[in-house]
Amino acid sequence: MDATRYALLIAHFIGLAAILGPFLEQWRSDVKRITQTMVWGARAQLITGLLLVGVAEMNDYDVDHVKIAVKLGVAIAVAGLAEVGAKRTKSLTSDEPAGKVTTFWWLVGALTVVNIAVAVAWR
Ligand code: HEM
Numbered sequence: 082m083d084a085t086r087y088a089l090l091i092a093h094f095i096g097l098a099a100i101l102g103p104f105l106e107q108w109r110s111d112v113k114r115i116t117q118t119m120v121w122g123a124r125a126q127l128i129t130g131l132l133l134v135g136v137a138e139m140n141d142y143d144v145d146h147v148k149i150a151v152k153l154g155v156a157i158a159v160a161g162l163a164e165v166g167a168k169r170t171k172s173l174t175s176d177e178p179a180g181k182v183t184t185f186w187w188l189v190g191a192l193t194v195v196n197i198a199v200a201v202a203w204r
Pocket residue numbers: 086090093097126127129130131133134137149152153155156157159192193194196197200201
């Protein structure tokens with residue numbers, strides 16, 4: 082069961098990288114986009130996170146349900162914002178304001194960092 086937990090935790094970190102990698106890559110771009118990699122990263126965080134909770138429960142590890150509820154709420158917001166932001170990214174044209182997706186880009190990146198802070202600092 083430890084091997085399953087490690088595999089899921091590694092996938093959880095890859096999902097995190099898939100969100101923050103493209104986010105940071107665009108830091109200095111004038112036009113921000115929500116890429117498909119970010120969308121799949123956000124989806125992966127929800128799936129791997131819930132599976133990690135399942136594995137923890139099966140092993141009788143102590144799971145802090147309030148912490149998990151907060152992480153789940155933030156992760157749902159990240160995934161929802163990524164989905165909508167990606168749709169808006171697809172409809173971006175050269176004559177549209179550059180800021181159209183910027184708010185989504187900011188919120189996805191910032192809320193992901195919030196979830197990292199919750200993951201590591203909430204003990
Ligand atoms: C954007 C979304 C998310 C981010 C950025 C994120 C980030 C992280 C990070 C950095 C860790 C490692 C913490 C450490 O080992 O000290 C972690 C662990 C964990 N996360 Fe997430 N997480 C997200 C979503 C979720 C969701 C939605 C759930 C469950 C509903 C979840 C459940 C867990 C669990 C159970 C662990 C502990 C794994 C273990 O040590 O066995 N995460 N998360």
